[in-house]
Amino acid sequence: MWSFQNLLFTICVALRCLINAVGVIHVTGYLESEVNVSCSYGEGYESYEKYLCKNNCGDSDVLITTSKPVKNKYRIHEDKTARIFTMTISDLHSADAGKYWCGVTITGKDIYIEVKLKLVKDSCCDTATKVQSYEGYFKSVSCPYESQHQNSLKYICRGNRPSTCLQQALITSDTKQNGRFRLDDDKMSGTFTVTISSLTKNDSGSYLCGVQRNSDLDVFSAVELEVKEWCCVKSTKIKGTVGHPLTLLCPYPPQHRDNRKFLCKGEQLNSCKDITSQSRFKLEGNGSSSSFSVVITKLEEADAGTYWCGSDSERRPGNYTKIQLSVVSPQHTSTVPSTMEIPGKTTTHNKTTTQNRPNKDAGQYVVYAVPAVLLLLICALVVTVYQCKHQKVKDGKAVMNRNAENEEGLEEVTAGAENNIYGNEEVVRYKQQSACNNYDDAGEDEPEYENFTTSEEVYCNENFHRR
Template sequence: ISDLHSVDAGKYWCGVTRTGIDIYTEVKLKLVQDSCCDTVTKIKNYEGYSESLSCPYESQYQNNLKYICRGNRPSTCLQQALITSDTKQNGRFRLNDDKVSGKFTVTINNLTQSDSASYLCGVQRNSDLDVFSAVELEVEEWCCVRSTKVNGTVGHPLTLQCPYPPQHRDNRKFLCKGDHRNNCTDMVASQSRFAIRDNGSSSFSVTITKMQADDAGTYWCRSDPQWRVGNYTKIQLSVVFLQHTSTLPSTVEMPGKTSTQITDAGHYVGYTAPPLLLLLICVFAVLVYKCKRQKAKDNETVMNINAQNEDALEEVMRVAENNIYESQEVVIYSNNEMAELQSAGNDYEDLGEDEPDLNVTTEEIFCNGNFHNAN
């Protein structure tokens, strides 16, 4: 009978015909709602933890098959079982049957948020409906974890404070390093520079004797190996580099070089400028200023010289123009001068003395006249 309805409940007869009286078998069909149960056990836990779901049963079912499934439908629970008492282990699920106490336990390791669901614990019965108990599991994301930020200096000691609850007084305390709590390295056991000290009933401290650059990162103070919320502290450690008291920003610009960015993941870096470098920068700035001033003066001098040259050129042009009109007078003057010189030559002949050099042309006299006028 598929897709059962409530009207299908009742008494049925199975019959076989034969000679004489037929054979009949009576069957009573009982229908119940495909859901469970009136009482639900609610459990909360966090990602990464392990959780055990407890499923009680009556003593007469000690040897019966036990199983667990997701959901709230008893009719399909056995077919979709995550684990049964016959398999014991299936991935992250493990089943342990305690027949003395009448309870079987299903443990889920490494919980994830997808494990949040309703579960049915089932006990198989051969002649009747299986018996179920319901569990509702809620897996929460990690939150509200104590987190602190600490700065340390390379080459200097540093002490980290780690609080823990009073009930963990006798527990082993340790400090581990890593981005995730489930994958970190115990620093006290692996590094001799890390020393742990229990301060009493509420905290312990870890001292790093000499800080190194690679000490920067994420640390976890633990007092409970099960990583329960509230039983550990997250520490973000940054390492600072210091050389002197005066520092420059992480971006340092130097003459003739490109900008240098001094960075390191998770680190704060201080850079100290040497005094000689500052002196060189100041001298360079003064030289640049003087060169600019001298260039401005040279430009002004050139402009003045150009102006004077223009004035002189205009004067020369004016004189040349005047000389054109005076050239005839110069020529007349030169002819008269030639006559006087020839007369003087004749006088020298009469005296019997050597004649002076009279090899002077009219062109030279004209040019000399121009030269004197120009001056």
């Protein structure tokens, strides 16, 4: 009896396996990447061991089991609530392609389902749509998809590796706006559009438009974007003063002589605002020199910023001039003379001060400064007169002292030369000589005089008296 029931159970299990084996799971992976293989099982087998095997699924063909969830490059994870177990195979190579089996270990013949793994290169695509734009502009990239993917997730990424595109997506249809990127999905036309604004040279390169598919690889289309620089753009910096006029010079190529010229203000050429219609801005052409000028009659602080001038109304790449204008406030300067007295000489300096006050303030400053200068000059004059008088008194006293000394010496000379017939005359001449020396050498140290015994020494200054 027991054997019969066991036989029936085995037959039921075999029939169940046969039914499960009818479906085949097709999986596609990328070489040098990883792939996930998910298999489901029926209710009541949550506690049974699950595994992944290859070829004939013998004992040596078992790659990984739920009892040992990690082995070499294989991993397994089971969700008992959803009754699904998932195997991950990493570092895929060509030899990994082929037939696999998802199995459930039970008494008798195991429950299994066939899996076919296909591997492709991790690159896309054979052809790519080429688009071009220019720095500072925006560009819209169109990505078509099939009608059955209307409700699928759409996204775009940089590069050409489909295996990591979704993880590195710049924007998806769930977010729609991310910085400079915006995604719009037109389900009626089966196209989603990604717009990139404020383009730079770094935005050039390969892009992939992706559409997610849960049962197989995502669908991709490739785009090659080239961002070009504006041709022949010249950049110049100009400084102006508030309230003063300013002229901006804008050259243009000879072939644009008859084109409409323009001047606009803004950080980017494609979005700047034309300001030549304002009354303060006057555009003047100069056909002979292939340039035109814009005169700003009265500069304002708000005029500071970035300007573009050119000769192409459509603002295509050409000869443009980029002008960076800075505006400063006017300043008033006044020169105030100041006198500084140095012993022996007087030096006059010009003191320059920069003021933002009206000129009348500078005038008041000079008025208040002049009396101080006059007072300083009067004091210097008084001091000079006092010093002169003091010096004369001192010189007079010195002369009197020398005369007294000379008279004493004179008496000695007279006493020693009583028998000399020329004595009186020599004494007289000596007095005159001493007086002259005292006058000429006032303030200097006088040498000590000795008694003279010969007339030759007494007449040493004879030349002085003959003049």
